[in-house]
Amino acid sequence: MTAAPDSAGNAEAPAAGDGDAADAAGDADAADDADAADAANDADAADAANDADAADDGDAADAVNDADAADDADAGTDVVAGGGYPEACDTPARKLLYDLVSIPSPSGEEAAAAERLVDFFEANGREAWIDEVGNVRAPADDAVLLTSHVDTVPGDIPVEVRPAPEDVDDLGGTDVRVGEPGEPVLWGRGAVDATGPLVSMAVAAVETGVSFVGVVGEETDSRGARHLVADRDAPEAVVNGEPSGWDGVTLGYRGFLSGTYVNTSESGHSSRPEPNAIQHAIDWWHGVEEAFTPADSETPVFEQVTTKPVSMDGGLTDDGLAVEAAMDVQLRVPPARTVDEVHELAEAELSTGSVHWKEPIPPVMESPRTDLARAFRVAIRGAGGDVRLLRKTGTSDMNLYAAEWECPMVTYGPGNSELDHAPDERLPLSELDRATTVLADVCRDRR
Amino acid sequence: MTTDTDPVLAEDPITGEEIELPADVEVGEIIDSPVTGTELEVISLDPVTLEEAPELEEDWGE
Numbered sequence: 301m302t303a304a305p306d307s308a309g310n311a312e313a314p315a316a317g318d319g320d321a322a323d324a325a326g327d328a329d330a331a332d333d334a335d336a337a338d339a340a341n342d343a344d345a346a347d348a349a350n351d352a353d354a355a356d357d358g359d360a361a362d363a364v365n366d367a368d369a370a371d372d373a374d375a376g377t378d379v380v381a382g383g384g385y386p387e388a389c390d391t392p393a394r395k396l397l398y399d400l401v402s403i404p405s406p407s408g409e410e411a412a413a414a415e416r417l418v419d420f421f422e423a424n425g426r427e428a429w430i431d432e433v434g435n436v437r438a439p440a441d442d443a444v445l446l447t448s449h450v451d452t453v454p455g456d457i458p459v460e461v462r463p464a465p466e467d468v469d470d471l472g473g474t475d476v477r478v479g480e481p482g483e484p485v486l487w488g489r490g491a492v493d494a495t496g497p498l499v500s501m502a503v504a505a506v507e508t509g510v511s512f513v514g515v516v517g518e519e520t521d522s523r524g525a526r527h528l529v530a531d532r533d534a535p536e537a538v539v540n541g542e543p544s545g546w547d548g549v550t551l552g553y554r555g556f557l558s559g560t561y562v563n564t565s566e567s568g569h570s571s572r573p574e575p576n577a578i579q580h581a582i583d584w585w586h587g588v589e590e591a592f593t594p595a596d597s598e599t600p601v602f603e604q605v606t607t608k609p610v611s612m613d614g615g616l617t618d619d620g621l622a623v624e625a626a627m628d629v630q631l632r633v634p635p636a637r638t639v640d641e642v643h644e645l646a647e648a649e650l651s652t653g654s655v656h657w658k659e660p661i662p663p664v665m666e667s668p669r670t671d672l673a674r675a676f677r678v679a680i681r682g683a684g685g686d687v688r689l690l691r692k693t694g695t696s697d698m699n700l701y702a703a704e705w706e707c708p709m710v711t712y713g714p715g716n717s718e719l720d721h722a723p724d725e726r727l728p729l730s731e732l733d734r735a736t737t738v739l740a741d742v743c744r745d746r747r
Numbered sequence: 748m749t750t751d752t753d754p755v756l757a758e759d760p761i762t763g764e765e766i767e768l769p770a771d772v773e774v775g776e777i778i779d780s781p782v783t784g785t786e787l788e789v790i791s792l793d794p795v796t797l798e799e800a801p802e803l804e805e806d807w808g809e
Contacts, residue, residue, distance in 0.1 A: 544806075550806075602805050669777050674773065689804065690806045691806070693805065694809045
C-alpha cells in the first residue's frame with residue numbers, strides 16, 4: 301500500500317464534526333478503498349454531517365459530501381517522510397503525528413509543518429490559513445480554543461516506530477521508561493514537546509468543530525502566542541498544548557524574567573586589587589542569588605524564585621583600553637510574587653553596570669474548580685485514568701494567554717515531560733490516542 | 748419523591764459522616780468537606796460517590 305492513498309484527505313474528510321465519523325475515516329479498509337463516497341455515506345458520517353451540533357461547521361459538512369473537495373485534499377496529504385507509514389500509524393492522528401515529526405520545525409523554520417497542518421484541516425473541510433507571523437489559524441466554535449506550538453527545539457532524532465522494550469535494561473541509554481512493553485512508540489524530535497499535543501488538538505478540533513491555532517516561536521520568544529492575544533478576542537476557554545501526560549492537567553506555571561547584565565571597567569594590570577567588570581558581574585549575580593534564596597530549604601521549587609545564568613562573555617576589548625562583561629540571566633517567578641517585584645529586587649543588587657531586561661512573562665495559577673478543569677477530570681476518569689493535577693516550574697504560552705484573556709484555561713497534552721528537549725524524545729502512540737479522546741470529550745462537554 | 752432542589756446526600760470518604768451537597772452538584776466538581784475542610788471530588792452521582800480530590804503535583808518543564 302502506498303502512503304498517499306493511505307493519507308488521502310477523502311478518507312479523513314468525514315472526520316469533520318463527529319468523532320464516530322473520524323473513526324470511520326481512519327479505518328484502514330476505508331482508506332485502502334479510497335472511496336470517499338462510501339466513507340461519506342457511512343451512517344455515522346452522515347449523522348455528523350446532518351447533526352445540528354455540526355451547524356457551526358457548515359463548511360466542513362459540505363466538504364464531507366463534496367467529491368471535488370475530497371479530490372483536492374488528496375494533493376496536499378502525501379506522506380512527507382517518504383516510504384509510507386509504519387504499520388502502527390493506522391489512524392488519522394497517528395499519520396499526522398508521523399508526518400509532522402518527520403518535518404523539521406525548529407523555531408523560525410515552521411513553515412513546512414504549518415503547511416501540513418493547513419492541509420490536514422482543509423482535507424477535513426475546515427477553513428485554515430497561515431497568518432502573518434506563521435501561526436496556523438483554524439477558527440470555528442470558540443467554546444474552546446485548542447492551541448499548541450508548531451515549533452520544536454533543534455535536534456535530529458531519526459523518526460521511527462519501535463516497540464517499547466520488554467526489559468528496563470534495554471531502554472538504550474535513557475532512564476525514562478514510557479509505554480507498555482511491546483507497544484508502538486514513535487521516536488522523533490517534537491514527539492513530546494509539543495507535536496504530540498499539537499496533533500491531538502488538531503484531530504480533536506476537527507472531530508468536534510472547535511477553534512484551533514498552531515502557534516510559532518514558543519521555544520524562543522513566543523511570538524506566535526503574543527501575536528495571537530493581540531489579534532483575536534478571548535475565546536470562552538483555552539486548552540494550551542504541552543505534555544502533561546494523557547491523565548494529567550497542568551494548572552500553573554511560573555513566570556519568566558530574563559535580561560542581560562552589561563558592564564565596562566578601565567583596563568589595568570590584573571595584579572591590581574580594584575574589581576573589573578567581570579568581577580562586578582559576578583558580585584551582582586551572587587547578590588541576586590542570595591536575595592532569592594528561600595529561608596526554608598524545603599520550599600517547593602514552584603514556590604521559589606529560581607535564578608540561572610545562561611551565558612557569560614567578557615574580557616579585554618580589542619583596543620586594550622577596557623574590560624567588558626555581559627551575562628544573560630533568567631529568573632523564574634512563582635505565582636505568589638510579581639515579575640515587577642522580582643525585577644526591582646534584582647535591580648536593587650546592582651552597584652555598578654546595568655541590566656537590559658526583556659519583556660517579562662507573568663506567572664499563572666488556574667483554579668482546579670473551573671468548569672473546564674472539571675470537564676478534564678471527568679474525561680480522564682471516563683477513559684480509565686487517575687487524574688493528576690500539575691503545576692510546572694517552567695513557563696509556557698499559557699502564561700501569556702492568562703495575562704490577556706479572562707477565561708478558564710488549562711494546559712494538556714500527551715507525553716512525558718521528562719523527555720522534553722531530550723535526545724530520546726518519544727511518545728507511545730496509545731498515549732496520543734487517549735489524549736485525543738480526552739480532548740474530544742472535553743470539547744463536546746463545553747459545546 | 749425528590750426534586751431538583753433537594754440537597755444531595757453523600758458519605759464523606761474520610762470521616763464516614765453523611766454530608767449535604769448542593770442540589771445542582773455535577774460529576775467532577777470539587778467541594779469542601781463541611782466536616783474536615785478537605786477538598787473532595789464528586790466521582791459519580793448515581794450513586795453519589797466522593798473521593799479526596801487530587802493534590803497538585805510539582806513537575807518541571809513546560
